[in-house]
Amino acid sequence: MAITDQPALTPLQQLLAEREQQFSETGSYAGLTGELPFKRSDPILFEKIFSRLRGGLVSARETALNISASPIVKELGELAFAFYTPEGDSVALSTGIIVHVHTMSDVIKHIIREGFEENPGVNPGDVFCNNDSMIGDVHNADVQTIVPVFRGEKLVGWVAGVTHVIEIGASTPGSLPLGPISRFEDGLDIPCRKVGANDELFRDHTQGAAKGTRMPRYWMLDERTRLAGCLIARDQIERLIDDIGEEPFGEFCREVIEDGRRTFRTHLATMTVPGRYRAPAFAEMTLGHEERMPTHARVDTLMHAPVEMRITSDARLELDFEGASSWGHHSANCTPSGMQGALWVLLTQTVLANDKINDGAYYAISTNFPPGSWSNHQNPQASTGSPWRFLIPSFTGLLKGLSTGLFARGFLEEVLAPYAMSANTFQGGGIDQYGNQASVTNFAMSCVGGGGKPFADGLDYAAAMFNPQGDMGDLETWEINEPFVFLGAAVKASTGGPGRFRGGSGWESLRLCWGTPFFEVQNMGNGAVTMQSGLWGGYPGATGYRHNIRGTDFFDLVAERAPYPVVDGNTEESAMLLVSGERDFDQRTLTMPEAMAEGDLALSPFRGGSGLGDPIERDPQSVADDVEGGYVIPRLADSVHGVVLNDDGGVDEAATEARRAEIRSSRESKSQLTTDWMKSERERILEHGADASGPFEVQVQRMYAESMRLSEQWAGEFLSFWDLPEEFVFQIPTPTVDVSRKLIAGRDPHELQRQPRTEVREEVPRPAPSGDPAVTTETLEALIDGKLPDHQIRQIQGGRKDIERFAINLEIVQRRWPFPEDRVLLPIGLHLCIVELPDGRRVTKSDSGFVFGDYRENWKLTARVRVRGSFEEMYEIYPEKMSPNPGWNVLREYYDPINFTLLDVESVPPGYPVVHDFLPDLEGFYRDWLGQPLADEGSVG
Amino acid sequence: MSNTARQPEVIAYDAGGTMTDAFIVDGSGNFVVGKAQTTPDDESRGLMESTVDALGQWDTDTSTAFPSIVSGVFSGTAMLNRLLERKGANVGCLVSGGLEDYLRLERGLQTWLGMTYADRLHVTTHYHNEPLVPRKQMHGIRGRIDVQGREAIPLYEDDVRTAVESLLEHEVDGIVICFLQSFVNDSHEALAAEIARAIVTEAGRPELPIFVSSELYPLRGDFPRLNSTVIEAYAAEPSRHQFRRLQDAVAGAGAGFDLRIMAAHGGTIAIDSRELARTLVSGPIGGVVGAGHLAEALDINRVVCSDIGGTSFDLALINEGQLAIRQTPDIARYLLNLPMVEIESIGAGTGSSVRIDPASSRPEIGPDSAGASIGTAWPEGNFETVTVTDLNLVLGRLNHEYFLGGTVQLDIERARAEVKRQVADPLGLDLDKAAGGVVDLFEEQLRYAALARVLAKGYSPLDYSLFCYGGGGPLHVAGYTEGAGYADVLVPTWAAGFSAYGCACGDFSYRFDQTAGIAISSEDPAGTTAKLDQVWGKLKERALGAFASSGIGADKVQLRYLANMQYSGQLNDIEVTANPDNPTDTSELISGFEDLYSRLYASGAASPELGYTITSLALVGSADVAKPVLPDEEETDQPPEPKGERPVWWTQTEVHVPTPVYEQDDVRAGQTIVGPAIIEAPATTFAVPPGRQARLDRHRIFHLSETSD
Secondary structure (H helix, E strand, C coil): CCCCCCCCCCHHHHHHHHHHHHHHHHCCHHHCCCCCHHHHHCHHHHHHHHHHHHHHHHHHHHHHHHHCCCHHHHCCCCEEEEEECCCCCEEEECCCCCCHHHHHHHHHHHHHHCCCHHHHHCCCCCEEEECCHHHHCCCCCEEEEEEEEEECCEEEEEEEEEEECCCCCCCCCCCCCCCCCCHHHCCCCCCCEEEEECCEECHHHHHHHHHCCCCHHHHHHHHHHHHHHHHHHHHHHHHHHHHHCHHHHHHHHHHHHHHHHHHHHHHHHHHCCCEEEECCEEEEEECCCCCCCCHHHCCEEEEEECCEEEECCCCCEEEECCCCCECCCCCCCCCHHHHHHHHHHHHHHCCCCCCCCCCCHHHHEEEECCCCECCCCCCCCCCCCCCHHHHHHHCHHHHHHHHHHHHHCCCHHHCCCCCCCCCCEEEEEEECCCCCEEEEECHHHHCECCCCCCCCCCCCCCEECCECCCCCCCHHHHHHHCCEEEEEEEEECCCCCCCCECCCCEEEEEEEECCCCCEEEEEECCCCCCCCCCECCCCCCCCCCEEEEECCCHHHHHHCCCCCCCCCCCHHHCHHHHCCCEEEEECCCCCCCEEECCCCEEEEECCCCCCECCHHHCCHHHHHHHHHHCCCCHHHHHHHHCCCECCCCCECHHHHHHHHHHHHHHHHHHCEEHHHHHHHHHHHHHCCCHHHCCCCCHHHHHHHHHHHHHCHHHHHHHHHHHCCCCCCCCCCCCHHHHHHHHHHCCCCHHHHHCCCCCCCCCCCCCCCCCCCCCCCHHHHHHHHCCCCCHHHHHHHHHCCCCCCHHHHHHHHHHHHCCCCCCEEEEECCCCEEEEECCCCCEEEEECCCCEEEECCCCHHHHCEEEEECCHHHHCCCCCCCCCCCCCCCEEEEEECCCCCCEEEEEEECCCCCCCCCEEECHHHHHHHHCCCCCCCCCCCC | CCCCCCCEEEEEEEECCCEEEEEEEECCCCEEEEEEECCCCCHHHHHHHHHHHHHHHCCCCHHHHHHHCCEEEEEECHHHHHHHCCCCCCEEEEEECCCCCHHHHCCHHHHCCCCCHHHHHCHHHCCCCCCCCCHHHEEEECCEECCCCCEEECCCHHHHHHHHHHHHHCCCCEEEEECCCCCCCCHHHHHHHHHHHHHHHHCCCCCCCEEEHHHHCCCCCHHHHHHHHHHHHHHHHHHHHHHHHHHHHHHHCCCCCCEEEECCCCCEEECCCCCHHHHCCCHHHHHHHHHHHHHHHHCCCCEEEEEECCCCEEEEEEECCEECEECCCEECCEECCCCEECCEEECCCCCEEEEEECCCCEEEEEEEECHHHCCCCCHHHCCCCCEHHHHHHHHCCCCCCCHHHHCCCCCHHHHHHHHHHHHHHHHCCCHHHHHHHHHHHHHHHHHHHHHHHHHHCCCCHHHCEEEEECCCHHHHHHHHHCCCCCCEEEEECCHHHHHHHHHHCCCEEEEEEEEEEEECCCCCHHHHHHHHHHHHHHHHHHHHHHHHCCCCCHHHEEEEEEEEEEECCCCCCEEEECCCCCCCCHHHHHHHHHHHHHHHHCHHHCCHHHCEEEEEEEEEEEECCCCCCCCCCCCCCCCCCCCEEEEEECCCCCCEEEEEEEEHHHCCCCCEEECCEEEEECCEEEEECCCEEEEECCCCEEEEEECCC
16 A cells, blocks of 8 residues: 555545535535435335334344343343444434444444554454443443444445443443543453454454453353344345345435434424523532542542533524533543433433434534533543443433423423432442352342423333333342342332422332352442432432441341341331441442442432422322322421321311411521522632632532633633622632643544534424324313323323424413413413513513513522522421432522412522523524514513 | 034134124034124123024024034133223232332333333333232232242241231232242242131131232242232133133033133133133234144144234244244233233234324324224214225225125215325325325335244245234235245135134143253253253143143143253243153253254354253143134136226326226135235225235135236
């Protein structure tokens, strides 16, 4: 090969460059602007090919999962297969962990960009493997197998499969290691390599990989699962190409991606409102007391995810994490690929569920994951062993934003308050009951509580953010893998966030260590912060805690046939107190693995989703039912819901009414005008001086300092919100920020973000009215009033989303609005609307009649606020040991100043600026999206 | 056509939600189908009315005919409906301490089981089942057996006493006992059952049934085992009384036979069988059993069974003459451990609604369906969405004047207008092209679903014949087999009544399964053999015992030995049929396993270095019963005579072309109908497109093939 200054591009590199250029110039995938010729001329064939392609991937998945030994794969479905174009864009994918629809696209593009075609070569029958999150993955435990599809000499696409392996050989056992503080401890590392040829794996790879994990058998069978699935899918795709021809197939693939892009925009234009949505989220890493960590990693970290979602006036989605805190010496750092994964998994469960899923939507979305932050660490040495610890909390913000938009458009059936954290998880390793080396991550965490809905409680203990098809598996199957016997698994009271509709409940399981000479177990949960927020006055779900006992008298109890605990139950009357021993019963929920011996007890309390609406508006009978059913501890029926129960558990209606009135008046006395409170909070911020002195705890100060040092923009907003002097800083060291600055200095910001960009603006897609709305006024009113039978709700949820919905909903809201002289323009919460007053002003107003002011201003500033900043106040809402730690996380309650209805609860660290949840582009929406321009403001009156 | 010489020998019933079919076969294999409305309050009335209807067609009655009948089989939906409608017995449960919430927690997957691809992703649609047993009647009993069968915590016997006493106060109809790991070591369940038995006897209720999971369904998987045992108590046991009523009704009419019930494993079992929940799903099984019988009679080894009804397309495979079995099927959103004929159901049938998604202009078929309301062509049905049937009417493939034999008046113009408005206009296509295109898409989905099953088994379609039945099957069979390359495509003329026919074909057979966990040891082959002998011996005892209670001796029972095997450590296993003469020969079992495995998963997935484990053993015992024989007619060389002609739109022609129409009863064995053609019968319509032909063989089965020229 001749040496030239400009190495010639390989054919795939040329293709990739061409695609990126086409997108940048036209804003469309593969430059497909205008009508899609294939789809236009033969819409039926187009659909047939898609259903066959997807069918092939689904059946490959269903077949291959039987090969695995891992309950995570076989029972819980943690695997997925997808098909990609030659240049690496996903065309279709199976069910499963759809997180990976785009991660593997990044890997294929890496293969192309790095010139693998020339060395080590890309040939028919080759097998590639990757688990490197810097290249394209979430974390090492998600292992990917990639196989090219050829027709003769020509590469026509790629099939890729991923499984979540149960053990990855990290510095601590399991698949979500929370021990690593650098990538060198993340375990087995395969940074995109060729690992096989002629459809067979290389022996040096299989042998080397088997040595890299604690559970080689699981690794080996998972690898065979992925390869077999890829080969099965490849065969079916080859057959499909034989049937329809290579050219039409290629044309189909390009069109179906562009079609996916357009459909996504049409969904946004049908179901949301343009504007800015904000919903920050927080997570903790509590390693400050962990003596086994090196000093630089022995810190408490508060992660800041300042999630801002924008829906542009031309119906694209922008997701912006500007102001995110820095990466850290822990395992929860993320890469853009991982962030994309989390974004996908959420979109496909919500606005995209009913349609084609592929990389099309990726091209309709743009993201900002700030380099140097935890969301895009850019540090070749940082660990990404367990990024879900941050991903899961941070994407609650996206869900909140989407729900706000969906509600405003009248799609109530899709609105969800945020889901729960998947914790506390049981993870560990040692010697199992057969005497073998073993390690386990119990994926029962894929069943936690879902968020409340505007007409019903959240789904109890059945799904997880990362997998809508959650399952806890059979206990008898887990007992094959763990040297523990289950003592019980039960509903956990008061885990779901209180609200008019509560969050889905969590549950707990208790294990007895049994039949092992040595096994160490790690606690993985959140105890300091709630992670998620509630919606419209609903509270976030409770935090986690730990309750483990070592050196117990368990078998003494058994010998006497005395009752032993089967679960922990109400933390205020903990059943586990029946057992004596060395007890860890606190909210330090993240620990390094600690050895357990026969007779020791380990608790896994799984969390509940967040609530929706003011809890004192909850139907009192539902509260009574929840107490009776063990979903709420009795004490909280009164303090949270104002429901007074009789001795027989029934509702005392008169007393309840009185109690609720009392709560409203106590809200009045305990709250103040938000702007007044802001003055005192500002003073507290200003108290922070040299050497981290001041009222905020160190981790809170560090979080602010990191965000402000990494983002001038965010620092500017913080300073201006609190009206602080320009020179104000939190004087606390942020060593990782300095590393980041060096790492990203001089690098191309575009390349750091990795996502293709376009400046092209498009017309807003305006789907034609169906003429036959899927939901009538009558049905929608029944849904709003909670009177629609469940099967009909599901029909609506799975049904068509048509453009008529907005008008149908708006008519209902207007008719019910207590002030007929107002024109309702946009519903933005259960009690709040943007209305046009008779004098022509457009304001945010509550149904009590309170006018909060111009709709572009944050209504919370003119509301009344109460800040819960002590444990005592937290215990009015949560059981003891299940509340946020006010040093990390306060609850700010915003009330209607007329009737003291709770309108919103912010779950944020002290000193956080008041969140402006939603700033709609109201004029643009009416003008460009609805085609019904509003008159000039004020001209009406 | 009177024939007083007929000697009915076999009778089979299929009691569906609306109609009960009686299928009666005489000694020469001739059969007749009688129909009556199902009478859910007392099924015996519908049963007898359909019998009278059938026998009337042969000019005879029950008192004359019943004494000659030697075999009677029943299948119905009453038990399933009892479960779906939550009208079962008042049950109490004893579960391992701490698992009292098990039916509330369920398994997460029960919140999305059976949903479409889209809904499975769409988390807000997921929901929990209402528990079959109220929480107050779920009692935890402390004590634990571990995964290896060791006692980790002894049984707290006092917990049992307190629980049973409480359940007696709640006046339960039955008590379920299901403890963790009881299939490995049943001592805790047995002890609990003994204590419970003593207490209920003392309380004067000795007849109160106690359902013990390790006795009934001793397979690994605590949740499916609990579900199966609870459903046994909740839905199956109450049905036993109903079955007895049916038995009394036929006996009262002069029958000397014992009515048997079609069971999920594809055989029929006696009403007094201990494990009656096996009959939870019986109707759909019938069709597959019938296909199996047909395959045996025609000497076909591998069959794709396809059944189209109004709401679904059901697929099953027959391999080497055996029905494929699923160990842990799900029925009505419950995960069960009753081995069941593997039937894959796709939510698309002739009544499925057709919509165009406004965001993506994508045609969507189903998942909802018009049910009995047909479609927009039947204004009285009040179903406003276009269905597949509407499209078929527009295309002329269905005759709007001969729907259900002309008993229903359809408005073809309304169908045309609605198809245009709801489907053609949004797609931007003309009426016929849109209707034809969506039917093509429908058939393509079915075609692919069927092919995928074959390919997933590692076979090619050439290895399989496809059987088509169900009321809607013949209309679409040409479409969903086109170009697929099956060895043969068979459409019996009695396709519409095939489920009841299948019931009449059911073997009298029991299947028993037991989790075994036997690692095949090369160091101790004798030890392995002994373990196999022990488990199979126990299963054999159960099977022979079951037959003995129906008065059938061991000499009349054939045994089939099955082993579920895996590479050690895997979670899935594969069913291997053992050599009946030497079932414990492990080398034969291993080679059988390897052979199947490489076929299923591509050879790269083989992992012999892990060794082999036999996870569970099964034994199927069967006894001979009379079955229908196939009709046998002289073949004619006369050409077929159409009864008329109408314009039909075919994909191949893209316009309506004059198409001859034949009455099915007039077609004679040996005749070939060359497409385009329509063959009509009151209950079904067979569409033969251009380029295809259907030859009726002497057994009155059409063989669909491509035209030779």
